[in-house]
Amino acid sequence: MKKRIIACLIAVFMVFGVSLDVGAVSITLGNVFANAGDSSIPSLVSKLSPSVVGIIGKLKESSPDYDEQYDNLVFGTGVIYKSNGYIVTNAHVVNDMEKIVVVLSNGKAYQARLKASDEMTDLALIKIDKGRLTPAQFGDVSDIIVGEEVLAIGTPMSFSLRNSVTKGIISGLNRSVEGEYRLIQSDAAINEGNSGGPLINSAGKVIGINTIKFSGIGVEGMSFSIPIDTVKYALNQFEKYLKIKRPYLGVEFSEGVAAAYGLPSNEGLTVISVDKQSPADLSGILEDDVIIEINGSKMSTKIDYYEKMKSLSPGDTAVLKIERSDKIIFVNVTFDEKN
């Protein structure tokens, strides 16, 4: 008798222990499987679904893509990362939107506000006034392992048949042709519809935000996602300052030729020009100086530079190891704020 009662109680607990903040029955049933530890793709998708939103908006008239003849609707995906309605997505998805509408997995739509956006990282923060949402679980940069299987999740809503779940593996932590930050390269297909959505690993953790902005046009099997450490950096800055406060050095530099090809190199970053009265100028950095290290981190590519800048803020001081006319010198620089 006791055993039966216990069995019933366990059954009750299993069922009621499930989060009740979404209405769709099928999704909550799916949650049961997820909690039971099943990492099958359907279960991962349904686990993440409540945290994945569709974003739809009308293009601003000032957008270069605006065409009077057409409906000018733009679509994308976003990830709820705080239960009181904070959503991360791509900057390029929402920047040109006049009005932003967020559609939850339960089909309900809410007007959103753009709180902050940054073109360089292609990340943006939007807010809907809706509480008790299910935030997605963020992973760590250590969760990004080359070869690991990943899913790129678009919204459950079908906007013009665009959105989907696609699967791939992490091909590498490379950069794209134009970006300034490290990107996850995978072969999980990313399109305009699931851009801004999560890249999740087999543990159901978000390890990246997908972006179509950097993907090569017409190149198959090469999709890019913004790694979770850059996402966390950007969101942190957005919450504090409503923008990313990048440290300003005041130099224009070029990478070595080998670095541009992605080959191993010791070439450093060559200073092409120094802005007058900039921190670099005031610290005595000259044209043709080669920046080899910043605070001990090797500088070979511009990605190295921008990734390093993530750990620094305006007002911080750093030690630059510089090669000048075959001599090595160390220069202390105090960064300013980039306008």
Add this chain to the structure above:
Amino acid sequence: MKKLFIKRAMSGIVACLVIFFLNVVSYASDDVLTMKLELGKSIAYIDDEAVSVNPPFMGVNDVYIPLRAVLDAFGAEVIWKGDGKINIIYNSININMSIGELEYIVNQQNKLLKEEPQLLNGITMIPLEIIKDNFDVTAAFYRSSGKITIILKSDGSLKDLSFLTNSIVKKTAGNSYFGWSIDIPKGSRILTSSFNSKLVKIINQQRRIVIEIKVWCDNDISLQELYDNVNDDPETYLGAKLIDSSVSDKQDAQYVEFLYNSIDNQAVLHRVYKSSKYLYDVMLVSLEETDPYVLKNSMYYRNIMNTFSLGYKGDLQNVQDLSKIDYGFVKYDNYLTLLSGNKYFLWQMDVLPEWDSLNSSMLNNALKTKIGLNNEEYLIVEVDKLDEAITIEEFGEKEKLFNKQNLNVKNYEFISDEILDISGNKVYKLVYWIKLGKNTYRCEDNYILSGNLVYNISIKSTNKAYIRQKGNYDKMIASFKPANNEIAKLEKDIANYKYEQSLNMLGKEGKYIEYKNKDYAWKTKFPGTWIKSMENSSNAELFVDPELGMSVFIEVVENNSVTNAMNDIDKFSVMRDIVSQNEFYSGNINQIAFENVKWKDLDVLVYTYRLEDDVEEDYGTLKFYIINRENYSYCFFTMIPDIVATDKNIKIINDIWEWFEVE
């Protein structure tokens, strides 16, 4: 035993599932959020889920609840502004309050609390009143039990997304400002709507029709006159061959009707209505019918047209109001696209709904926008990039000096200038009279400095019109918002555009430049800022001061038996076009002087004319200097508009003539 166990367990599970489903059904509605708190208790229940909170406590007049816990559950945005100031945003509600203060602001309205927000151990506690009064909730505090219940009744989810798809969701569409309404078939959406909603095009793909309504503000013409005009010259008015026309016999809904095919051969049923203020073009275009009679005779199409009526004021529930007018004004957004192809938002201003953009090819400056009703009622907004940092006071002085040096005292009189603060913009307002012919205009330049850009909102109107519109003009200027995004890129593009324009300059600002015509061996000097016309040929060259409008035209004609026999006025095309054929300027051109003078040992004939055009308000002095040499004859033409005929500018033209040399 085992079987019984499984059976019982199964029934237990089924029972649980049934209860589960029931609960799911009752929670399926996200519109309601229920929070249950209790005085002194650190556990609250949100939709029956236990959460830990700062315990509510009893104040003097009201019960205090934890701000963060409640508003996070709602999903409101809470911004801590420092110094105890808190901003709460929840959909259309915007609250600004401070710890320890009874006064707070909701949507810019001042309100008073009975008890002030408090900070307790770092947690902000607010009186229940703030939630009760400003949110869509049912909130109750039961003193006897100390229990507090807050039920959020709606979460602001959008019921109607038609604003995204531009769909017409109601049976009738109308415009409450311009006063019209028409029944719209289901499944229609707005194809285009001008910024002032004067022009609206609605498409219904299923029925393959487009309904277009265009409002005209100059309605001096009667419907009968219009009918006659269109019948006389349909090509000009409709751009098509007229198939049929008629006048309605209805007393209450007067209209004239035209049937024709559009340029794409689509059938068009076109009616024109008239109210006391406006004329209305109402067009029904079929995307598949080519026979306009079908539109006229078929009940379906006629029924749509027959539902068009005037007089809608925005007071009806089942009418979707397409008017974009707010309190008598409509927002005009000006975008700029320059050489780079980038499109920038340049400025926004409230304007009168009847106004439209009046830009024409004459005003082919991308940085200048003319917006208004007609040539009597308009203003111009011009943007320029400053070459160097300057204060608004310094800028104002420069403008005043420019006017003094370049505007003729007979036509220009300074009235006043002042620096004002208008809606956070520092404005230099320069007011002056401009006399053109018999008319005197009150002109006003409002310069606004923003970053490295300067905007000028300039108004020119008769004094009477100004007095009538003053309130409106002031409101428009107060609503002006300059560009605030991508400023660096925008400034760079404008600088590039100006540089491109300057490449047309003959030389550099501030310096004179020698110009030689090699084919006909003449030369002279021009101020560096003058430009040469693109259409010049070597025997006929036009030079213009783009800022002041003065011009010099030099024409050379070969001497032969034919030309030798001609009068000057026929020999030189410039004289022919301007004087005898009146092709270049409209208005009256009258000769006022003729002289035979000696100039650099040459005989020169000087013809002087006056241009008086009351329609275009062009007034000026034209001079033709004729020099006859052995092989060629030269005509040196100058034009100085009256308004810039100051001593300084007259001297500039005279100098160009003095430096003129022929072989």
